[in-house]
Each structure stands twice: as C-alpha cells, then as structure tokens.
Amino acid sequence: MGWQDIVREEPGKQVLLNGNEAMARGALEAGVHFVSAYPGSPSSEVTGVLAQVSKNFNFYVEWSVNEIVALEGAAGASFAGLRALCTMKADGLNVAYDFLTSMNLGGCRGGLVLVVADDPFGHSSLKEYDSRFLAAAAWVPVLEPSTVQEARDMVKWAFALSEQIKGPVIVRSVTRISHSRGIVTLKAMKQMAQEADFKPTQQFHTFARFHQEVRERLKQVEELFAVSPFNFSFGPEKADLTVFTCGTGWLYTKEALFSLQLEDQIKIVRPGTPFPLPKQFILGHLSGTKKVVFIEETRPFLEEKVLALYALHSENLSQIKFYGKATGHVAGLRGPECGEMNTDIVREVLARLTGRPYHASAAPLTKEEKKSLQALLPPRDYVLCPGCPHRASFWVVKSALALEGNNGMVIGDIGCYSMGAMETGFNLFNTLHCMGASAGIANGLSKLQSYGFKQPVVAMVGDSTFYHAVIPALINGRWNKANYLCIVLDNGVTAMTGHQPHPGSGKNAVGEEAEVISIEEVAKSLGFMVKVSDPFRYTEAIHDVLKLIRMPGLKILILRQPCALVANREQKRRKVVVRQELCRGDACGCMRFCTRVWGCPANVWDKKHEVAAIDPAICVGCGVCIELCPAGAIVWEGND
Amino acid sequence: MQKETLLKEPVNLIITGVGGQGNILVSEIVAQTGCRQEWNVVVGESYGLSQRGGAVSSHVRLFQHQEYGPIIPIGEADVILGFEPLEAARQVVDYGHKNTCLIINSHPVYPIGVLRGKNKYPSLDLLFKKLREMVAEVLIIPATKLASQLGETVVQNVVMVGALAGSGCLPFRADTFIEVIKKVVPPKVRTLNEKAFYLGLEEAQKIKSLKSL
Numbered sequence: 001m002g003w004q005d006i007v008r009e010e011p012g013k014q015v016l017l018n019g020n021e022a023m024a025r026g027a028l029e030a031g032v033h034f035v036s037a038y039p040g041s042p043s044s045e046v047t048g049v050l051a052q053v054s055k056n057f058n059f060y061v062e063w064s065v066n067e068i069v070a071l072e073g074a075a076g077a078s079f080a081g082l083r084a085l086c087t088m089k090a091d092g093l094n095v096a097y098d099f100l101t102s103m104n105l106g107g108c109r110g111g112l113v114l115v116v117a118d119d120p121f122g123h124s125s126l127k128e129y130d131s132r133f134l135a136a137a138a139w140v141p142v143l144e145p146s147t148v149q150e151a152r153d154m155v156k157w158a159f160a161l162s163e164q165i166k167g168p169v170i171v172r173s174v175t176r177i178s179h180s181r182g183i184v185t186l187k188a189m190k191q192m193a194q195e196a197d198f199k200p201t202q203q204f205h206t207f208a209r210f211h212q213e214v215r216e217r218l219k220q221v222e223e224l225f226a227v228s229p230f231n232f233s234f235g236p237e238k239a240d241l242t243v244f245t246c247g248t249g250w251l252y253t254k255e256a257l258f259s260l261q262l263e264d265q266i267k268i269v270r271p272g273t274p275f276p277l278p279k280q281f282i283l284g285h286l287s288g289t290k291k292v293v294f295i296e297e298t299r300p301f302l303e304e305k306v307l308a309l310y311a312l313h314s315e316n317l318s319q320i321k322f323y324g325k326a327t328g329h330v331a332g333l334r335g336p337e338c339g340e341m342n343t344d345i346v347r348e349v350l351a352r353l354t355g356r357p358y359h360a361s362a363a364p365l366t367k368e369e370k371k372s373l374q375a376l377l378p379p380r381d382y383v384l385c386p387g388c389p390h391r392a393s394f395w396v397v398k399s400a401l402a403l404e405g406n407n408g409m410v411i412g413d414i415g416c417y418s419m420g421a422m423e424t425g426f427n428l429f430n431t432l433h434c435m436g437a438s439a440g441i442a443n444g445l446s447k448l449q450s451y452g453f454k455q456p457v458v459a460m461v462g463d464s465t466f467y468h469a470v471i472p473a474l475i476n477g478r479w480n481k482a483n484y485l486c487i488v489l490d491n492g493v494t495a496m497t498g499h500q501p502h503p504g505s506g507k508n509a510v511g512e513e514a515e516v517i518s519i520e521e522v523a524k525s526l527g528f529m530v531k532v533s534d535p536f537r538y539t540e541a542i543h544d545v546l547k548l549i550r551m552p553g554l555k556i557l558i559l560r561q562p563c564a565l566v567a568n569r570e571q572k573r574r575k576v577v578v579r580q581e582l583c584r585g586d587a588c589g590c591m592r593f594c595t596r597v598w599g600c601p602a603n604v605w606d607k608k609h610e611v612a613a614i615d616p617a618i619c620v621g622c623g624v625c626i627e628l629c630p631a632g633a634i635v636w637e638g639n640d
Numbered sequence: 641m642q643k644e645t646l647l648k649e650p651v652n653l654i655i656t657g658v659g660g661q662g663n664i665l666v667s668e669i670v671a672q673t674g675c676r677q678e679w680n681v682v683v684g685e686s687y688g689l690s691q692r693g694g695a696v697s698s699h700v701r702l703f704q705h706q707e708y709g710p711i712i713p714i715g716e717a718d719v720i721l722g723f724e725p726l727e728a729a730r731q732v733v734d735y736g737h738k739n740t741c742l743i744i745n746s747h748p749v750y751p752i753g754v755l756r757g758k759n760k761y762p763s764l765d766l767l768f769k770k771l772r773e774m775v776a777e778v779l780i781i782p783a784t785k786l787a788s789q790l791g792e793t794v795v796q797n798v799v800m801v802g803a804l805a806g807s808g809c810l811p812f813r814a815d816t817f818i819e820v821i822k823k824v825v826p827p828k829v830r831t832l833n834e835k836a837f838y839l840g841l842e843e844a845q846k847i848k849s850l851k852s853l
Contacts (some may be wrong), residue, residue, distance in 0.1 A: 016675050018685070123686050130772045147707070180710035181671050181683035251709030258706055259713075266733075343713045361648065362737035364715045369774050377726055378759030380751040383693030385660065392771060416692060424693070424752055471721050496692075595755045603695060604750060617747065617793035 003052045011188045019177040020045035020077045020384060022148045022184050023115055027085045028057065030111065031190030035061040036070040038468065039497035040089030041124035042178040043117035047087050048498065059192055063500050063509040066468040067092035068099050075103050078112040079204050080196035083159050087115040090129035091434065100168065101138045102206040103213060107166040111159030117173040120298040121340040126418065128338065130299040133272055134168045139214050141221045142275040143230065144172045146250035148182030154230065154272065161224065165217050174297060176248045176340065216239045230272030231281045239267035241353060242289040246274050246302050249295035249341050251361035256346040260356050286310060286317055293349060294324030297341040321406040323349060367370030383424040386602045387622035389561035390417045391420055392535035393489050394425045397458060400545035408456040408549065409445065413438035415462035416496045417489050436469025439486055443476055446483040456549045457484035464494040464502040466519055477554045483546050486556050488519055491563040492624035499566060523556045535559040536624050564620055573621040576614050581634035583611040590630045598625055644811045646676060650703035651810060652712040656731045657723030658749045659696045662797035665824065667698035669801055672820040674702045684710030695727050719809050721800055726748050732771060740775040741809035745800055747784035760828055779807055779847055786839045791799055795836035802840025808848065814841060
C-alpha cells in the first residue's frame with residue numbers, strides 16, 4: 001500500500017508510510033533522476049519502492065551488484081548534473097567508503113544523497129554500527145531524522161544542500177526510522193525533466209590538495225546548519241537540566257518527560273544536523289544549564305562532539321556535569337554504547353537525576369508473576385524456513401565432511417545462510433564475518449599446509465554474495481594456487497533482504513527481462529572446475545562434495561534450488577504426510593532424526609502416539625525429509 | 641465519520657508471532673484502520689533476519705494529542721495480539737500489565753530447541769491458566785484451525801485481526817477493518833481474507849458472550 005501512497009499527487013494529504021517509503025517520497029518530491037543501491041536491512045525498501053514506481057515517473061532505478069558500484073553510478077549521474085540517490089545499510093557504507101572518501105574530495109554537481117540505515121541492536125545485522133563516525137571521518141555532512149515525516153523532509157532537503165555545497169550528503173536512518181510507520185503530510189512532487197550534461201571541460205578529480213577545499217566546504221555547511229529549522233529546542237528557555245538528543249531519542253525523550261511530568265522543567269535540544277556540529281546553536285543551549293544528558297543511538301557521537309566543544313569554550317560557560325553513554329550514565333540492557341535507545345532508558349536516567357520516580361498508569365505485574373511465567377517459556381532461535389534449500393545444503397556439507405573424516409573447516413558468509421553459524425544450520429560454520437570474507441579466509445587457510453594445517457576447507461557463499469564480493473577472492477585464489485572447495489548456494493534471488501533480483505535472476509530492479517550472468521559461466525571463464533548439484537538430491541550432492549574436496553586446487557560447486565519462499569509462491573504445493581504405522585518412534589534407532597536432527601519446523605512430534613508427524617500449517621512440501629526418514633514413514637500424500 | 645475518543649493516551653498494541661506468520665501485514669492493517677478512524681498512529685516493526693523463524697513483534701501506538709516513539713515502554717502494552725502462544729506469553733513478561741487484554745492463536749509453532757528435545761514447550765492449559773491469573777482478559781482463538789477451514793492456514797493472521805475487532809478491547813470498527821483489508825490484500829485473495837476476518841470476529845464475539853453469561 002505504501003507504494004500507492006508515495007506516488008499520490010495530493011499535497012496536504014496525510015498518509016501512513018514507513019520511514020523507507022517516506023524517504024522514497026522525499027526523493028520524489030526532490031525530483032530524483034537516478035537511484036542505485038545494493039539491498040540491506042533496514043534500508044532496502046527505499047530503493048525497493050522507488051523501483052516499483054519508477055515507470056510512473058520515468059526516472060532510472062537499479063539494484064547494483066554492490067554498494068561501491070551503486071555509489072559510483074549515482075556519482076556519474078551527479079557529475080552530469082542530475083539528482084541521484086544511493087541507499088545502503090551501515091555495512092554497505094564500508095563497501096562504498098573508498099569511493100565516498102575519494103569523490104568527496106573532488107565534489108559533485110547534481111544533488112547526491114546517500115541514505116545509510118544503521119541497525120542498532122542488530123535486528124537484521126551481524127553487527128551494530130554508528131555510521132555518523134564514518135561520515136565524519138570522510139568529512140561528509142550528516143542529517144539525522146527523528147520521525148518518519150522528518151525522514152522525508154531531510155532526504156528532500158539533502159538534494160538541495162548537496163547542490164549548494166557541491167558535495168555528497170548522508171541522511172542517517174536507523175531501524176526505528178526505516179521500519180517504523182508514521183503519518184506523513186505529502187508535499188508537491190517536483191518535475192523531473194532535466195538534460196544530463198557533462199561537458200568536456202568539466203573535471204571531478206581526487207587529489208590530496210583538495211582536503212583544504214573540503215574543510216572550507218564543511219565551514220559553509222556549518223553556516224547553513226546554523227540557521228536550519230532541523231535544529232530546535234523544546235520546553236523552557238532556561239533549565240538546569242538539558243537533554244541533548246539526536247534521531248530517535250527525540251520522541252523517547254519527549255515521552256519520558258511527559259510521563260514524569262517534567263516537561264516544564266527540562267529543556268530538550270534536538271540537533272538534526274549532527275555533523276558538522278552546529279556549534280553556535282549548541283553553545284547557546286549549553287549556556288546557563290547545569291546538567292546535560294545525551295540521548296542518542298548507538299554510540300556517543302553527539303556527546304563526544306559537544307564535550308569537545310565545551311572543552312574549547314569552558315571559560316565562557318559555567319560548570320556543567322555531563323551524563324551520557326561515554327560517561328556510562330545512559331545505558332540499556334547491553335550496556336552504555338550498545339543496543340537500542342528507548343523511552344525506558346531515558347525515563348530511568350531522568351528519574352534518577354531529578355529524584356522523581358515514575359508511576360505507570362496501569363498496575364504492573366509483580367516480579368514473581370513475571371519470573372514464574374518466564375520460567376515456562378523456552379527460547380526461540382532463528383530457523384531456516386520450512387523447505388529452505390540451505391538446510392539441505394548444510395546437511396550435505398556436514399555429511400560429506402563427516403565421511404571425509406579430516407575435520408574439514410566450513411567458512412561462512414553473509415545472507416540467510418549465515419544461519420549456518422546457528423543451531424538450525426547444524427552450527428556448521430567455523431567463521432562468519434562480512435560479504436565475501438569466506439573465500440578470502442579460505443584462500444589464506446588453504447595456504448597453510450607448510451605450517452601443518454592440513455584440514456580440508458569449504459567456503460560457503462550465497463549467489464548474490466558471489467557477484468557482490470566473492471569473484472576477486474576467487475581470482476586471487478586461482479592465481480595463488482589456493483586449495484579449497486567454494487560452494488555457491490544459488491537460490492535465484494537476494495533472499496534475506498526481501499527477494500530482490502541479482503545478476504543471475506534474469507530480471508532487473510524494475511522487473512524487465514535482463515541478461516542472466518551465469519555463475520557457472522563466470523567460474524568456467526576463470527578456469528575453475530565447476531559442478532552444479534541439487535541439494536534436495538542430497539545423496540548425489542554429498543558424493544559431489546566429497547569428490548571435489550579430494551581433488552587438488554580451488555573448485556566450485558553450485559548447489560542450486562530456488563528459495564522456498566519464492567518457490568511456494570510460484571508452484572502448487574504437494575502435501576507431505578507421515579504414515580504413522582511405519583514410524584517406529586523411539587524404537588527406530590534414528591534418534592527421532594526428523595525432529596531432533598533435521599530440525600525443519602514442519603517436522604513435529606506427536607506426543608500422544610509417540611511418533612513423528614507433519615504440521616500441515618507449516619510444511620511447504622519440499623519433500624526432502626521423505627528421503628531422509630530411515631523407516632520410509634514420511635511420504636507424499638497419495639503414496640500412503 | 642464520527643471520531644471516537646481513545647480510552648487512554650496512548651493506546652499500546654503489540655502484534656507478535658513467529659517470523660513468516662504475517663505480522664507486518666497485520667500491523668499495516670491495524671495502523672491503517674487507526675488512521676481511517678482519525679487517530680494518530682506510530683508503528684515499530686522488526687523484519688529482516690528476525691523474519692526467519694525468530695520471534696517477531698510490531699508495536700502499534702494510537703494517540704490523539706502528543707506524539708510518541710515507535711517502541712512501547714516496558715509494562716505498558718494494553719492489548720497483545722499473539723499469533724503463537726509462546727510468543728504472546730513472552731510479550732506479557734516484558735510488556736504486560738494487570739489490565740492487558742490478550743488475544744492468542746492457540747496453535748503452537750515449536751522452537752527448534754523444543755523440536756530438538758533440548759527445551760520443553762509448556763502445556764497450553766497451564767500456560768493459559770497462568771496468563772488468566774495475571775492479566776484482565778485472555779481470549780483463546782483457534783485461528784489456525786479456523787483458517788484451515790477456509791483451506792489456507794496462512795490467513796490465520798487475518799482471523800486474528802477479526803478476533804481483535806470482535807474482542808471489543810479497542811474502539812475499532814469492523815467495517816473500517818474491512819475497507820482496509822480490501823485495500824491492502826491482492827484482489828484475488830480479498831474474499832478469502834474477508835471470510836477469515838469474519839470467522840475471527842464471530843469467534844471472539846462468541847467467547848465474549850459465553851463469558852458474560
């Protein structure tokens with residue numbers, strides 16, 4: 001529904017959008033011409049919805065092969081005078097960073113906006129990150145929205161700002177902006193028509209001598225920020241206690257103040273432009289206050305900047321006591337500089353500093369009640385989806401390495417299959433880091449034979465990861481005579497982030513037919529021995545893995561089977577059932593293989609009859625467990 | 641359209657379940673319905689990795705005056721709509737209070753630790769008894785079973801939306817829900833979803849009327 005609302009031509013209309021849709025709308029209101037991204041939670045839907053609506057407006061959208069390629073493309077459009085948007089998750093900024101730091105020196109022309117979405121707490125990420133530190137290190141200005149509506153406003157303004165300063169601008173989102181829904185009042189959309197022109201006389205270069213120019217540019221930005229309506233305060237003009245907050249902290253702080261009835265005693269200062277810091281704005285609010293609390297996520301960025309500013313101006317300011325993450329006073333369950341911000345954290349610190357306790361309006365549950373309920377609740381770990389081909393692939397590799405018998409190592413990578421490092425993936429991975437790391441680490445490990453490391457090495461990478469970051473590592477491995485098996489788990493899409501197409505999908509971002517860049521053709525052209533297997537035909541696949549591990553050199557095995565979520569949408573499911581009279585229960589000797597080992601959520605245990613069962617509400621009919629059951633008790637319906 | 645006043649400010653609703661049960665669609669339906677009834681709405685959702693069989697929850701907050709953030713504070717959920725018993729109970733531990741209204745789909749989805757025999761899934765009778773002792777109202781809806789009567793267990797989530805409407809714990813109107821459902825679900829499954837909604841609505845109303853006897 002969001003995509004229908006973001007294309008509405010009705011200024012003044014209030015619509016419910018999530019933060020990513022709102023940022024997409026901001027780009028439309030700014031008249032964006034070029035959009036590029038590699039998907040990553042929680043950023044994916046910005047480019048996702050723009051791809052859905054691009055045909056209505058005739059602007060260009062692509063899913064790029066990775067973030068640096070995406071940003072380079074967007075910069076090309078900017079050099080030609082067009083407005084360009086590039087979106088990524090925090091980890092993607094690392095990938096794009098080499099180009100960002102270079103391009104920022106030479107500057108750009110048409111508005112160039114990066115939306116970087118951090119994931120405090122790591123809801124959908126392996127690490128939590130505060131991109132503001134990287135932005136500051138690159139000398140790129142940062143806008144940080146506090147609400148869904150402001151996310152739209154900031155993206156829109158970022159284009160104009162970028163054009164004014166002739167440099168890129170970052171809008172820093174977080175999960176609770178990108179994946180929150182809120183009401184947005186639509187504004188008019190800009191006409192897109194604009195000729196791309198890049199004159200032969202124009203130059204955009206990177207040279208160290210430009211650093212001084214970028215420094216001057218930041219001074220100009222600071223002057224613009226000094227008068228920006230994105231920097232504001234709330235509450236009494238003078239207050240002994242002032243809260244400085246950025247991003248999501250704004251609404252949590254407001255709620256905390258209202259619920260403690262402190263709104264007339266405490267001032268909130270909300271800089272929406274944390275880098276470069278609007279110094280005069282901050283100094284004005286430091287003046288006359290006695291205590292300052294910092295509320296931001298994830299790390300103490302604003303806090304460190306303000307503390308440094310205070311140190312430089314302390315002779316003109318009264319004594320101030322500071323409370324924040326760096327000082328350890330503002331902390332959630334994971335400690336001061338980790339995890340998400342929320343109202344409870346703000347309320348706790350303000351209640352402590354003011355001595356005003358919080359009384360909830362509803363009667364709370366007692367500690368004993370909570371404890372005795374909690375004691376009943378088993379944890380719920382992530383699981384691979386029912387019918388997920390990765391479960392079969394992991395089983396294949398686990399079985400093959402057991403048969404091989406030399407303690408083979410499995411080097412993991414980033415995607416749904418990162419769950420190879422969890423129980424649902426049989427705890428198979430020995431290492432798990434970032435996009436493409438598996439092949440690189442495997443290269444290194446396989447060169448350690450002269451130091452006595454003789455275990456076989458298997459790198460497992462996803463299809464989208466293969467295109468994104470693995471190819472250079474494979475070339476390196478072939479060149480340097482590495483010796484391992486690289487398994488590409490090909491499910492046809494970028495599954496984890498919402499099934500975006502990739503170069504092997506045969507489709508592009510806007511749904512047009514596209515050239516299939518075949519993984520096996522790429523691998524063969526590099527001279528690799530390549531084999532393609534079906535993980536659902538696991539006996540043959542185990543045999544293939546074993547055979548390839550025993551061969552010298554760097555080999556590639558593609559385990560191909562479509563993502564279960566996509567397959568379920570496209571084909572009619574067959575039903576799998578248990579012939580309970582054939583299941584021998586605990587007498588079988590299989591140790592309840594289907595439930596205790598295989599671990600598909602659809603394989604359940606019928607406690608009443610002490611035999612296996614299939615939960616038809618969960619089963620998607622992949623049929624892999626049919627072959628795995630030693631008693632032949634699991635069958636296709638109709639074959640029973 | 642007559643604007644109803646909220647009983648309190650803000651009203652906090654948690655929609656919880658297991659990744660893949662259709663949590664996001666329901667939070668969109670509830671939020672859009674809130675908007676149509678002219679309340680302000682903010683929603684905090686979790687997706688991505690957590691959609692892979694993990695515990696998921698969406699926080700929906702309805703208000704009329706001051707603006708709120710997307711995360712409900714500890715102990716302040718007024719309604720918990722749970723698509724899975726264990727996950728509903730887990731939210732009660734963190735977010736429940738004495739007056740919380742709990743609406744639960746009785747169909748368990750076993751965590752992998754339970755399937756592997758490492759952990760024990762509590763008996764549903766014991767779990768529901770305990771919850772009834774703790775919070776003001778507990779409605780147990782056989783949503784997966786009702787959905788399977790329609791031939792598609794996936795619509796258990798919309799059965800639960802119907803149950804929310806039928807529970808009367810929030811001043812949502814059934815006709816507004818239906819308008820929104822028609823808009824957010826694809827045309828070919830509209831009738832199915834409407835049927836699912838009414839099955840849940842009637843089930844909740846039936847339970848409520850039995851209770852009031």
